[in-house]
Amino acid sequence: MEWLFFFEVSLAGLGFGALYALTAVAFVVIYKATRVINLAMGEMLMFGAYLFFGFAAGMALPVWLALVLALLGGALLGLGLERIVIRPLLGENPISVFMVTIGLSSVLVGLVEIIWTATPRSLPDFLPSDPIFIGDAFVAPKTFWSFVIAAVVIGVFLVLFRFWRGGVALRATASDQGAAYAMGINVPAVYSLSWGLAGMLAAGAGILLGSVAGISSEMGVFGLTVLVVVIVGGLDSVLGALVAGLFIGWVESLAGVYLGGEYEHLMTFIILMVVLLLRPWGLFGTREIERL
Amino acid sequence: MSILRVDGLSLAFGGLQALRDVSLDVAPGSITAVIGPNGAGKTSLFNAVSGFYRPQAGRVVLEGQDISRVTPPRRAALGLGRTFQNIALFRGMTVMDNVKLGAHVRTRTGPLAAMWYLGPARREEVRIRAEVEQEVFDFLEIDHIRRSPVAGLPYGLQKRVELARALAMRPKVLMLDEPVAGMNREEKEDMARFILDARDQWGLTVLMVEHDMGMVMDICDQVHVLNFGEKIAGGTPAEVQAHPEVIAAYLGSDDMATLRERLRGERGAA
Amino acid sequence: MRIGSPKETYAADEGLFRTRTQWAWFGILLLSLVLFPFLSNLYWLYLVCLISIHVISATGLNILTGYTGQVSLGQAAFMGVGAYTVAWLDNHAATPFVLNLLAAGGVTTVVGMVAGLPSLRVKGLYLAIATIAASFILHFVFLNWESVTGGARGMNIAPPQAFGHELANADTFYWLVMPVTVVMVLLAANLFRTRVGRAFIAIRDRDISASVLGISLPVYKLMSFAIASFYAGIAGGFYAYFFGAINPESFPLLMSIFYLAAVIVGGLGTILGSILGAVFMTLTPELLRYGVDVMEPFVDDASALLSPVRTMVFGLLIVGFLLFEPHGLAEIWRRVRRFFHLWPFRN
Known part of the structure; x- marks a missing residue:
């Protein structure tokens, strides 16, 4: 085995893994605040990427403005979905809410295909394209920069989550909704906040993913891998999202190169099955105690 | 010879000791009650007997057969029927x-x-x-x-x-978790009658958890008292009422006032 | 107005249809199913055959998801297993179609039970995700086990032969698929007159209490998976015969969502719901197609909009029904029926 090649493949995997981690954080935020498993996360990500495409390529706005508008659009999408569809169902059977998000994902795919057709597109280049070397190992510049940006965004998010009022409210709601409510935290506002924040994170991840791999109406499938990531990491664990995101990215990259492209997702889902059978609450998740 | 025997049962959730070395015998054809303040471990005991909780130590013996390692559905088939504290209808x-x-x-x-x-x-x-x-x-x-x-x-x-x-289910032992909780007087009397009749008609054995002391003292043959997961007393209703530890256990808890009032009320009525 | 329906025996009161009116309606339904091919054209027969296949599969999924509460997003992949079984037997063994269909049901039952194993360990959403994983793994097998499945090219299936006739078109195929559908729906309905069906519902409503009351969760969960997969397998076998060609893309995740949508729209946990849902979800795209035809002269490229609009409408139906009519079309139907039972008195 060639170690340098292995190293390069690993780096590429970690680069992709950072995008998994970023989206997984969005997933975890929603789950922590509202206990909803959002199967439309991949489609929210896709929608964000298409917004960016629409603003930057369609309306020919400057990249920075398109970026800001797309992120805002992602946040608005999250807010809207929470307010219109999710909130009326809170407290209902979690399975219903889960199935509603499946429906939402279909709606978003249809919407994107109606507006932008199903043809795959590529996003305007905005990441630097000078080749990057770490030691002797070559890293594709887009992968490198998307990793860096994702890492920075996650860092900022972690700081907010830890110190900002909203972040504290979110954590309080996550650990005990009733107590948070009694302490004067505006719990519905926290719901909105979590979905808005997650929408923005997803849009960001979508733009990064799109600039690395292009965009299409099928890119929401990415969300399924992210689902695996959060289950492996633990649905309510930000740390788990980060670790599992990088891990799954790395494994997929290795499987894709050494076993063949068709094994990428097979590996992911085999890992999922193993985790579900051995440790269904994930590596860092909280184990829920069953009551009679 | 007891139809159901609980032998040295200990159950802990993480650091919380729900049951500590609890033993009790249920005589065939009897109506036996488990009482105790809130959080004393009564429902935990029921769940351990049903097989839903796995105790760390101790045995559950039904008709001489050790069923400690038997799954809940098998226990049901062997003759353990039950109701639930917060109604579990489908x-x-x-x-x-x-x-x-x-x-x-x-x-x-x-x-x-x-x-x-x-x-x-x-x-x-x-x-x-x-x-x-x-x-x-x-x-x-x-x-x-x-x-x-x-x-x-x-x-x-x-x-x-x-x-x-x-x-x-035609159970051999019918376990009732708070059968009259939240009922008015008339409903309670109906329920007490049903329980007594069921025992007489089918020769069942009844084991129940109940807060209503009037009911317990009226219809039960044997009473076991749990407090903080430990059994502190057992015997006939009269013996248990006189037991100093039982009075101490209820003292200070919300149930004490009700207990004393109920006991006095029931005695007065009888 | 209807008042009461006295019975002489418990057996009569346990019947699938309890009133003479119900029997009459059932008779009328059967009669119209028999007469339908003579009064209809090939296009409608084609649609009804398709609906039948969907009804079988949706009924299976409803047993698993609607009645037993185990959400599955693997129904399409299980159909794939049935379809490939039929295709393989057709290409390699030249066995009669009845045998092939039964084999499709059998093989899929086994695969479905294996895929249902995670249900012993996890439930609810985790299980739904495990079934997504199972369908990805099955898709991988369809695509890569080339010696058996023909890989990405897929396989062709000759039309079934019966009494010297080729059942190649909808007008003949109807006589094969419709009776089987009727029987399978009735079998499913019978299930819920017995202890097995009650056990399923008990697991859905309160699994732990059910277990304490004597219902073995592993046994009944796997049984539910087995039955749902058997239905999927038969439906998949019919699918293969009906279309004559299959490939790995014939059974995408979207198709599983289609079936989930069908049981939600029709009504979770009702047999009638599976039928109504399958009919509704099959006819909706046709209606959309019709709408597109009407719009063709006015909108550029209207036909290109068909597929995305369909995707979106599926999604909207799932969301809309869950939000506003969570018991589905079956509940609407019940309300209508009640109205007529009580007529002319108001409830």
């Missing part, structure tokens, strides 16, 4: 189907026979229906609601349907 089914479900442990029909609904499957269903109608519905006076969905029923009736379902 909301998607009618009263009839809920009660018929109790007969699950003593019926055999498999999926293929069920789908064709011929011969044995049909006969078994009709037999169960007749039994439920003649033995349980008439006895508990719920035949008028047999086709109602359980979800909309008043609380007292739901409790009664739950008892009906447990009776349809």
